[in-house]
Amino acid sequence: MRPIIKVENLGKRYLIGKREPYRTIRDSITRAVAAPWRGLRARLAGQAAGPDTSHIWALREVSFEVKQGEVLGIIGRNGAGKSTLLKILSRITEPTTGRIELYGRVGSLLEVGTGFHQELTGRENVFLSGAIMGMRRAEILRKFDQIVAFAEIEEFVDTPVKRYSSGMYVRLAFAVAAHLDPEILLVDEVLAVGDIAFQKKCLGKLGEVARAGRTVVFVSHNMAAIEALCTSCLMLTGGTLTALGDPLAVMSHYVAEGSAPGDGAAALAVHPGRRPGDTPTMTRVELRGGSGAPTGALRIGDPMEIRVTYRAQRPLRPVLGSVIKTSYGAPVFCVSDRFCGRLATCTPRAEATVVCRIERLMLIPGHYSIDLWLGDLGDDFDVIFDAISFEALPADLTGTGRLPPPNSGAVFCEADWSIHET
Amino acid sequence: MNSESMNVDRAVRTDDRPPRISTLEGPTSLPGADGAVAIELPLKPILTIESARGWTRLDLRDLWAHRDLFYFLVWRDVKVRYKQTALGVAWAVLQPLLTMVVFTAIFGRLAGVPSDGEPYPIFVYAGLLPWSFFNQAVTTSSNSLVGNAALITKVYFPRLVIPGAAVGAGLVDFAIAAVILFVMAFHYGVAFGASILMLIPLALLTMLFAAGIGMWMSALNVKYRDVRYALPFVLQIWMYVTPIIYPVTFIPQRWRWLIVLNPLSGIIQGFRSAIFSRPFDWSGMAVSAAMTVSVLIYAAFAFRRMEREFADII
Numbered sequence: 001m002r003p004i005i006k007v008e009n010l011g012k013r014y015l016i017g018k019r020e021p022y023r024t025i026r027d028s029i030t031r032a033v034a035a036p037w038r039g040l041r042a043r044l045a046g047q048a049a050g051p052d053t054s055h056i057w058a059l060r061e062v063s064f065e066v067k068q069g070e071v072l073g074i075i076g077r078n079g080a081g082k083s084t085l086l087k088i089l090s091r092i093t094e095p096t097t098g099r100i101e102l103y104g105r106v107g108s109l110l111e112v113g114t115g116f117h118q119e120l121t122g123r124e125n126v127f128l129s130g131a132i133m134g135m136r137r138a139e140i141l142r143k144f145d146q147i148v149a150f151a152e153i154e155e156f157v158d159t160p161v162k163r164y165s166s167g168m169y170v171r172l173a174f175a176v177a178a179h180l181d182p183e184i185l186l187v188d189e190v191l192a193v194g195d196i197a198f199q200k201k202c203l204g205k206l207g208e209v210a211r212a213g214r215t216v217v218f219v220s221h222n223m224a225a226i227e228a229l230c231t232s233c234l235m236l237t238g239g240t241l242t243a244l245g246d247p248l249a250v251m252s253h254y255v256a257e258g259s260a261p262g263d264g265a266a267a268l269a270v271h272p273g274r275r276p277g278d279t280p281t282m283t284r285v286e287l288r289g290g291s292g293a294p295t296g297a298l299r300i301g302d303p304m305e306i307r308v309t310y311r312a313q314r315p316l317r318p319v320l321g322s323v324i325k326t327s328y329g330a331p332v333f334c335v336s337d338r339f340c341g342r343l344a345t346c347t348p349r350a351e352a353t354v355v356c357r358i359e360r361l362m363l364i365p366g367h368y369s370i371d372l373w374l375g376d377l378g379d380d381f382d383v384i385f386d387a388i389s390f391e392a393l394p395a396d397l398t399g400t401g402r403l404p405p406p407n408s409g410a411v412f413c414e415a416d417w418s419i420h421e422t
Numbered sequence: 423m424n425s426e427s428m429n430v431d432r433a434v435r436t437d438d439r440p441p442r443i444s445t446l447e448g449p450t451s452l453p454g455a456d457g458a459v460a461i462e463l464p465l466k467p468i469l470t471i472e473s474a475r476g477w478t479r480l481d482l483r484d485l486w487a488h489r490d491l492f493y494f495l496v497w498r499d500v501k502v503r504y505k506q507t508a509l510g511v512a513w514a515v516l517q518p519l520l521t522m523v524v525f526t527a528i529f530g531r532l533a534g535v536p537s538d539g540e541p542y543p544i545f546v547y548a549g550l551l552p553w554s555f556f557n558q559a560v561t562t563s564s565n566s567l568v569g570n571a572a573l574i575t576k577v578y579f580p581r582l583v584i585p586g587a588a589v590g591a592g593l594v595d596f597a598i599a600a601v602i603l604f605v606m607a608f609h610y611g612v613a614f615g616a617s618i619l620m621l622i623p624l625a626l627l628t629m630l631f632a633a634g635i636g637m638w639m640s641a642l643n644v645k646y647r648d649v650r651y652a653l654p655f656v657l658q659i660w661m662y663v664t665p666i667i668y669p670v671t672f673i674p675q676r677w678r679w680l681i682v683l684n685p686l687s688g689i690i691q692g693f694r695s696a697i698f699s700r701p702f703d704w705s706g707m708a709v710s711a712a713m714t715v716s717v718l719i720y721a722a723f724a725f726r727r728m729e730r731e732f733a734d735i736i
Contacts, residue, residue: 088471092733098473099471102469103468128495132579
């Protein structure tokens with residue numbers, strides 16, 4: 001089957017560094033005059049006289065094909081090049097290298113409310129936004145009632161948009177975009193905006209579009225949406241294509257890359273996940289399993305110890321809380337002394353190690369990470385998100401060698417089964 | 423009916439989820455049961471995206487395909503400009519009108535500048551009308567790209583539409599200010615001849631020249647923000663070197679050739695000839711037309727060349 005999108009060796013280079021993206025003519029003249037001297041000075045100092053701007057490749061040698069009717073999900077960390085890829089596919093910016101062939105018309109949804117003007121009414125904005133996104137006037141007229149009905153703003157259609165609530169605004173904006181009829185639809189994390197009802201509506205509409213045979217390219221961080229909608233998935237890392245194929249396979253590759261379990265210990269004195277403004281008090285965290293040694297891989301059903309070492313200015317009675325989260329960031333459970341108060345009467349200490357021991361770790365196998373909350377009786381003063389991650393290893397807890405699959409939940413619950421005569 | 427009864431010992435239901443498209447091989451043609459039909463793909467790509475070098479085609483077909491958008495942008499600019507203003511559209515008229523009053527007082531009365539035998543107010547207004555249009559069109563279009571940065575970074579459409587729409591919006595103001603001209607002509611007893619019809623091609627010429635300059639300035643403004651500051655100043659000087667306040671005869675013969683170099687001179691002279699039923703200076707107007715067309719063509723190509731970087735540097 002022939003592809004509807006063909007991307008060959010795509011690359012995009014951005015200039016960064018001392019050069020401003022826009023400048024004044026005065027700057028240009030000054031730089032032009034000073035250029036020979038700069039080169040001379042650099043050469044005298046023994047360095048190569050290169051330009052004092054550097055560049056980064058936002059995308060590099062990306063090649064893939066999308067078949068008609070596919071829903072391709074694009075995932076990757078922030079800065080991996082996902083939005084850049086969509087921008088190039090939407091003709092907003094030009095590639096530096098490579099080539100793209102499109103065998104269908106493209107409609108892009110890169111932002112909610114493109115073209116909306118605050119002073120104009122809802123009705124006027126539907127026409128304006130529709131025209132900006134590529135619809136003809138006749139087409140907008142034809143679909144106008146459907147758009148307004150989808151957005152559920154019939155009574156407000158003649159009020160200036162600046163009076164709308166944010167919910168109405170995004171509903172209307174999405175309604176216009178949803179009625180674009182391109183063969184290829186590009187969507188960029190648009191679903192991140194808005195409340196649950198709106199997100200469900202967006203997902204529903206995207207699903208409808210996909211079932212109607214359109215090709216959708218969808219960038220999102222919402223793993224559940226990717227899993228629900230996409231027929232194939234592409235992962236970008238640092239601008240290069242690192243995985244392409246079945247969504248579940250690519251997503252677990254993504255997740256594995258992002259949170260390498262490591263060796264069960266992490267230094268916390270300086271940590272990127274610390275809540276801004278908090279005083280660093282926790283210095284180290286260690287995870288120990290059944291064997292008593294620090295480890296990043298713990299068998300389910302075995303004990304788990306979270307050991308947090310802290311150093312504070314004054315002696316205090318520590319209150320430690322941990323939130324265990326899935327690799328997608330969804331919290332699974334919280335174990336915190338704030339709700340048990342077991343250490344409430346201990347001797348206050350300025351430096352100590354707090355140990356939290358869970359007798360049986362009842363998680364479904366997978367990657368998990370831990371948020372740590374340290375405080376005293378009053379409140380929490382040192383919070384670190386994703387302080388450390390670990391892997392829960394399978395173990396035969398049921399006696400049959402089988403465990404529930406990962407997408408059925410994160411907690412493993414034991415139950416007794418019996419059957420009775422009715 | 424037993425179709426509803428379920429076997430209670432079966433733990434998992436396998437046949438009532440909607441069919442999911444196969445993930446490993448990628449979808450084959452979708453079943454017609456859904457109402458979906460695989461569209462026949464064209465043999466050649468509808469669009470090829472590649473890095474371009476040097477001068478690119480103008481792509482007039484793309485522009486024509488977006489004419490609805492052009493109309494909507496003009497409509498938006500006009501509507502928004504006068505929303506929440508007290509005087510509304512009257513502002514379109516006040517500017518040339520008040521300028522005319524001030525110039526009449528200073529140059530017509532006090533300085534005694536000649537006016538080709540016509541009453542000074544209408545003489546100067548005949549020049550101010552196209553000039554105001556040009557001035558406003560160039561100023562708004564030069565800022566139009568930067569002002570629409572949000573659109574440029576989020577949606578694709580031919581960027582030429584943006585400064586074009588700014589000039590188009592100016593046309594609306596021009597039309598309103600032109601009405602005042604007719605009122606004044608009636609007041610001063612100026613009779614129109616057949617030459618008044620020349621106003622239409624002349625207005626068109628002004629618009630094309632404004633579009634050319636505006637396009638070029640708007641593209642330059644994206645990269646060099648000086649344009650925004652330099653332009654008002656340049657336009658101010660430009661007004662004084664164009665025979666608006668004074669007739670061409672005011673300038674000594676020696677320097678007359680400089681005046682001819684200014685495309686607006688030919689246009690403004692043409693406006694005056696049309697209104698006062700004077701003989702036209704065809705050579706002057708021909709020069710203006712030639713310069714307008716060259717500027718327009720050059721500006722369009724220069725714009726297309728600079729367009730590539732807009733989304734990256736705006």
